Amino acid sequence: xxxxxxxxxxxxxxxxxxxxxxxxxxxxxxxxxxxxxxxxxxxxxxxxxxxxxxxxxxxxxxxxxxxxxxxxxxxxxxxxxxxxxxxxxxxxxxxxxxxxxxxxxxxxxxxxxxxxxxxxxxxxxxxxxxxxxxxxxxxxxxxxxxxxxxxxxxxxxxxxxxxxxxxxxxxxxxxxxxxxxxxxxxxxxxxxxxxxxxxxxxxxxxxxxxxxxxxxxxxxxxxxxxxxxxxxxxxxxxxxxxxxxxxxxxxxxxxxxxxxxxxxxxxxxxxxxxxxxxxxxxxxxxxxxxxxxxxxxxxxxxxxxxxxxxxxxxxxxxxxxxxxxxxxxxxxxxxx
Amino acid sequence: xxxxxxxxxxxxxxxxxxxxxxxxxxxxxxxxxxxxxxxxxxxxxxxxxxxxxxxxxxxxxxxxxxxxxxxxxxxxxxxxxxxxxxxxxxxxxxxxxxxxxxxxxxxxxxxxxxxxxxxxxxxxxxxxxxxxxxxxxxxxxxxxxxxxxxxxxxxxxxxxxxxxxxxxxxxxxxxxxxxxxxxxxxxxxxxxxxxxxxxxxxxxxxxxxxxxxxxxxxxxxxxxxxxxxxxxxxxxxxxxxxxxxxxxxxxxxxxxxxxxxxxxxxxxxxxxxxxxxxxxxxxxxxxxxxxxxxxxxxxxxxxxxxxxxxxxxxxxxxxxxxxxxxxxxxxxxxxxxxxxxxxxxxxxxxxxxxxxxxxxxxxxxxxxxxxxxxxxxxxxxxxxxxxxxxxxxxxx
Numbered sequence: 001x002x003x004x005x006x007x008x009x010x011x012x013x014x015x016x017x018x019x020x021x022x023x024x025x026x027x028x029x030x031x032x033x034x035x036x037x038x039x040x041x042x043x044x045x046x047x048x049x050x051x052x053x054x055x056x057x058x059x060x061x062x063x064x065x066x067x068x069x070x071x072x073x074x075x076x077x078x079x080x081x082x083x084x085x086x087x088x089x090x091x092x093x094x095x096x097x098x099x100x101x102x103x104x105x106x107x108x109x110x111x112x113x114x115x116x117x118x119x120x121x122x123x124x125x126x127x128x129x130x131x132x133x134x135x136x137x138x139x140x141x142x143x144x145x146x147x148x149x150x151x152x153x154x155x156x157x158x159x160x161x162x163x164x165x166x167x168x169x170x171x172x173x174x175x176x177x178x179x180x181x182x183x184x185x186x187x188x189x190x191x192x193x194x195x196x197x198x199x200x201x202x203x204x205x206x207x208x209x210x211x212x213x214x215x216x217x218x219x220x221x222x223x224x225x226x227x228x229x230x231x232x233x234x235x236x237x238x239x240x241x242x243x244x245x246x247x248x249x250x251x252x253x254x255x256x257x258x259x260x261x262x263x264x265x266x267x268x269x270x271x272x273x274x275x276x277x278x279x280x281x282x283x284x285x286x287x288x289x290x291x292x293x294x295x296x297x298x299x300x301x302x303x304x305x306x307x308x309x310x311x312x313x314x315x316x317x318x319x320x321x322x323x324x325x326x327x328x329x330x331x332x333x334x335x336x
Numbered sequence: 337x338x339x340x341x342x343x344x345x346x347x348x349x350x351x352x353x354x355x356x357x358x359x360x361x362x363x364x365x366x367x368x369x370x371x372x373x374x375x376x377x378x379x380x381x382x383x384x385x386x387x388x389x390x391x392x393x394x395x396x397x398x399x400x401x402x403x404x405x406x407x408x409x410x411x412x413x414x415x416x417x418x419x420x421x422x423x424x425x426x427x428x429x430x431x432x433x434x435x436x437x438x439x440x441x442x443x444x445x446x447x448x449x450x451x452x453x454x455x456x457x458x459x460x461x462x463x464x465x466x467x468x469x470x471x472x473x474x475x476x477x478x479x480x481x482x483x484x485x486x487x488x489x490x491x492x493x494x495x496x497x498x499x500x501x502x503x504x505x506x507x508x509x510x511x512x513x514x515x516x517x518x519x520x521x522x523x524x525x526x527x528x529x530x531x532x533x534x535x536x537x538x539x540x541x542x543x544x545x546x547x548x549x550x551x552x553x554x555x556x557x558x559x560x561x562x563x564x565x566x567x568x569x570x571x572x573x574x575x576x577x578x579x580x581x582x583x584x585x586x587x588x589x590x591x592x593x594x595x596x597x598x599x600x601x602x603x604x605x606x607x608x609x610x611x612x613x614x615x616x617x618x619x620x621x622x623x624x625x626x627x628x629x630x631x632x633x634x635x636x637x638x639x640x641x642x643x644x645x646x647x648x649x650x651x652x653x654x655x656x657x658x659x660x661x662x663x664x665x666x667x668x669x670x671x672x673x674x675x676x677x678x679x680x681x682x683x684x685x686x687x688x689x690x691x692x693x694x695x696x697x698x699x700x701x702x703x704x705x706x707x708x709x710x711x712x713x714x715x716x717x718x719x720x721x722x723x724x725x726x727x728x729x730x731x732x
Contacts, residue, residue, distance in 0.1 A: 079566045102567050111560030117354040118347065129343020130568035178568070 027091055028055040028182060028213050029076060034085030035237075036071055045071045047237040049085065053182070058204075058214040060228035060245070062221075062324055068237040069217050073184050076215070078102035106180035108172045110187045116160025120151055120170055123159050124177065131178035141177050148203050149173040165196020172203060182213045189223060201227055221321040233324060235331035240282075241323070247279065248323045257290045257299065260311040260326065272306045281323070282330055284311075340570040344578020351552070352582055358548055363590060366541030367597055373537065374530040374598070375607050389470065390434040394420040401445030401485070405458070408481040409438075415477065425461050430697050435466035436474050448486055457482055464531075464696040465669045530610045534598035535691030536664045539684050541594060542587050542626050543655050546634030549583050550647040553638035572726045576719070580631050587627035614694030618701040622694065625711035626687035632718035633683070639725040658684045686710045 034049040046068045053059055063069050074080040076087070078101035089096045089104060114123045124145065128138045146152050149169040154162055159170055172188055185204065189197045204227055208214050218224055224231060224245075231248060233241040241248075264283040276299065277289035290296045300310060314322060352359055391409065395402050410417045420428035420437065429437040439459040441447075448457055458478065462471055556562045565575065598610030612619070634651060641647035659665055662684030668676055679685045690707035693699035 077567050079563060102569075105567070107564065107567055109560050109564060111563075113560035113564040115347070115351065115559070115561065118350055122347070122350055126343050126347040127564075127568070129339050129346075130565055130570040132339050132569040134339045174564070 026055045027052045028089065029053040030086075030088045030091070031076075032086050034072070034075065034082070034087065036068075036075060036080065036083050038071075044237055046075075049234075049237075049239055051232060051239055051242060053213060053215065054230065055090075055181075055213055056208070056211050057230050058208045058216060058228045060224035060231045061215055061217045061234065062219075062224065062231060063217075063234035064328060067234045069234055070186070072234065073107065073186060073215065073217070076101060076182070077105050077107050077184060103178075104180065105182040105184060106175040106178050107184040107186065108175035108188050110190060112167050112171050114159055114167075114170060114174060116158065118159060119156055120159055120162065121155040123170065124155075124173065127174045128177050133177065138177075141179055144179075145173040145176040148176060148206055150199060150203070163196070165192040165199065168192055168196065168200055169203070172200060176207070180212065182215065183207065184215045184217075186217050187219065188216075189218065189220065197223075221319070221324060225320045231320065231323075233327045233331075235328050238331070240331040241327040243281075245320065248281070248320060255290055256287050257296055258285065258287050258314045258322070258326070259300070259303065260285045260313075260330075261303065262309040262311050265308065269306055269308060273302070276302075282327065284330060285326060337574065340568070340574040341577055344570060344574050345581050348552070348579050348582040352586065355548075359586070362541065362545055362548070362586065363593060365544065366537045366590065366594060367601075369537040369540065370530075370534055370594060370597055371602065371605065371607075374533040374602050375605060389415050389474075390432065390436075391415045391417050391474070392420045392425075392428045392432050392434040392437040393417055394422075394425050394428060394437065394439040396442045397440045397444040399445045401448065401489070402440040404488075405440060405444070405481055405485050408484060409477065415474070425459065429461055429463055430699075430703070435463045435470065437461040437463075438478070448482070448489055465667075465692075467670075530598050530602045530608050531695055532667065532692070534594060534602075534610050535695055536667075536688055538591060538594040539626060539662070539687040539691065540655070540659050540664045541590050542623075542687070543630040543633070543658065543684060545583055545587060545590075546630055546637060546651040546655060547648055549579065549631060549634040550638035550641060550651045551644055552579060553635075554641060554644045554647050558644070572723055576635060576722065576726075580628075580635070583631055583634075584624075584627050587630065588623065591623040591627075610695075612695070614697075614699045615701050618699065618704055619691075619694055621701065621708060622687065622690045622704055622711075625708050625715070626683075626690075628715040629683045629687070629711045629718070632715040632722065635722040636718050636725070639722050639729065658682045661685065663688050683711060683714050686714075 029052070031049055031051045031053075034046055034051075035044055036046040037044045049068075049072060061069055061072070071080065075082055078098040081098060087096045087101070088094070089100060115126070118126065124142050125138075128134075128142060133141055146155070149172050151166070151169055151173055154166055154170075159167065162170070168188060172185070175183060175185075188204070189200050192200075201223060204214060204216070208227070214227075216224065216228055228245055231241070231243060231245050232239050258281070261284050265280065265286065270280070273286075279287045281287055288299055290299065296313075300313065303310060393406055393409070395406060406417060409415060415436075418432065418434070420432075422428040422431060425437050425439045428434075437460070439461070441457075441459060444457060460475070460478065462474075466474075553562070556565075570578075595610065595612060599612060600609070603609040633654075637650050637654070638647055641650055661679045662668075662682035663671070663679055664684055668679055668685065668688075671679060686707045690699075690704040690711075693703050693707075697703070
């Protein structure tokens with residue numbers, strides 16, 4: 001596989017799992033070698049994260065609980081100080097400060113982080129003040145957030161007495177008040193009904209369309225498939241997969257086979273397979289266009305012939321859920 | 337900075353107004369204590385408790401007679417006599433730790449044997465915190481000293497007159513001693529229980545605010561608001577100040593209402609009215625410093641406590657311990673010396689001492705300066721600890 005393919009797939013030259021998406025000039029946040037340890041005696045929560053977040057994109061940050069998503073988000077929000085590695089904003093060569101990160105970004109945390117005893121309007125007013133907004137600038141931002149999150153009819157109601165979905169919308173609206181360049185959404189649809197989820201997802205799509213960069217964490221893969229254009233999967237403090245979503249799931253008419261092998265596929269193997277329409281997903285996994293079952297049989301035979309032992313084969317139109325579980329399984333298998 | 341500060345204050349005021357029951361309790365509880373304790377201890381305080389056996393003497397006579405009287409008093413081991421350097425007896429009493437002050441008037445030697453004289457042979461001033469039993473012992477001791485002095489003087493007169501019995505006037509043996517009470521509206525009535533209980537329970541009330549105050553941070557932490565605020569421009573100073581200002585205002589309202597209750601409500605229920613004496617500026621400054629000390633202590637508790645239960649228990653139990661130590665529940669002057677020294681560590685004791693100095697002794701700003709300094713230093717240390725702990729807990 002040549003380097004352009006690697007780049008496209010988000011695999012870096014640094015090593016098999018030091019995954020890196022494309023280095024583009026429109027990168028809003030560029031992270032390299034980011035590591036974090038909460039306790040000197042504890043294991044690293046993040047172990048050398050390299051990640052570029054493209055301006056205006058919607059990045060789905062996926063991973064199991066405890067993988068390091070929250071730590072990464074908190075560092076990118078300026079909540080946790082940077083220990084190791086570098087974060088750069090807007091392609092700037094200077095290292096970013098915590099204050100700059102806070103001013104650039106905003107977060108809608110998983111918790112309903114507002115005051116239930118205050119009305120919706122009073123909550124917005126307080127957090128607007130906390131962001132340093134007042135007067136006309138605050139009113140403009142409030143109008144925008146209220147409009148996007150459809151809160152106009154709820155402004156006078158105590159936040160503790162509105163429905164779960166409405167609370168989620170308020171949580172999102174507060175995050176929009178400081179007009180952030182990057183919006184971090186930490187499971188913004190957890191625990192709400194499908195109609196409210198649809199409203200929030202529509203709001204997020206609108207926000208993204210308006211040019212805001214979104215980093216979205218969720219355990220609902222279908223949501224990520226719907227709204228995200230990039231996906232980064234994090235496991236055990238490392239990014240194990242980082243790719244445009246279109247390369248991971250195959251919504252085209254062409255069926256593909258996802259084939260996992262037991263040993264890494266090296267340059268020699270790739271040269272031997274050069275005649276096939278294939279993409280490397282990970283060093284031990286590839287995706288190949290398959291037209292019929294006979295075609296699949298010959299592909300598997302070819303892989304066997306060049307010395308690769310087949311571990312698992314899935315066939316059909318891929319789903320993000322499959323990719324996610326494969327990536328996590330692969331990450332677990334490579335942990336030593 | 338101003339915008340975030342203003343937002344924090346408005347938010348905290350709004351939250352306070354949404355918790356009418358909680359805020360109401362902050363007033364009702366100390367009010368109940370003031371009413372119950374003032375009325376219940378009315379009789380007990382009529383014969384005030386006290387410890388002091390130090391006596392300040394002002395000798396205006398400066399004759400052998402007055403010196404003999406003072407020497408006689410000095411022979412009583414129960415009293416420790418010191419001479420007043422001030423010109424005014426009340427000032428001398430105020431400036432010392434003495435429970436009693438005596439003025440020996442000019443011409444004492446002449447009046448002591450004059451049965452027709454209506455003037456008291458000595459003028460006695462009793463501190464508000466001297467108890468009745470000590471007062472009676474003291475009066476007896478003076479009577480005894482005066483009586484012995486008279487007997488000696490009479491015997492000497494008889495001897496000088498060559499045994500003429502007419503020179504001896506038996507009525508002259510009567511030694512009337514009139515008691516005067518210092519720092520009261522009328523010098524012949526002792527300070528009431530309300531005068532002692534209102535400041536005591538007011539100090540308790542001010543510190544009692546620590547319970548709801550300390551919970552505000554825990555609630556915000558549990559809601560995730562603290563974490564969210566870390567992504568805003570609102571730093572710890574704006575957050576702290578935003579909470580301190582509304583609760584400080586609440587404390588000042590407590591001060592006004594508790595004093596008003598002592599002055600107007602207690603008399604309606606049959607008790608004595610609180611007399612607001614001392615310097616008003618000093619009273620306001622002292623109240624402000626007590627509030628600051630209470631709130632800064634609450635801030636430390638709220639920053640350090642992990643759960644709402646921890647904060648409530650720490651604030652509640654801490655309050656009771658500080659109140660017991662500080663003389664709110666048990667007046668300090670009836671505590672043993674060792675306990676009195678221990679109680680000096682309680683900020684409630686500093687506040688209460690200040691109030692008593694103002695309300696019982698007509699104190700001025702200068703009289704409570706040491707209490708004000710102690711409270712301010714305590715507040716600064718607590719605020720420093722709170723900021724340090726807050727920064728440490730947020731810098732994960």
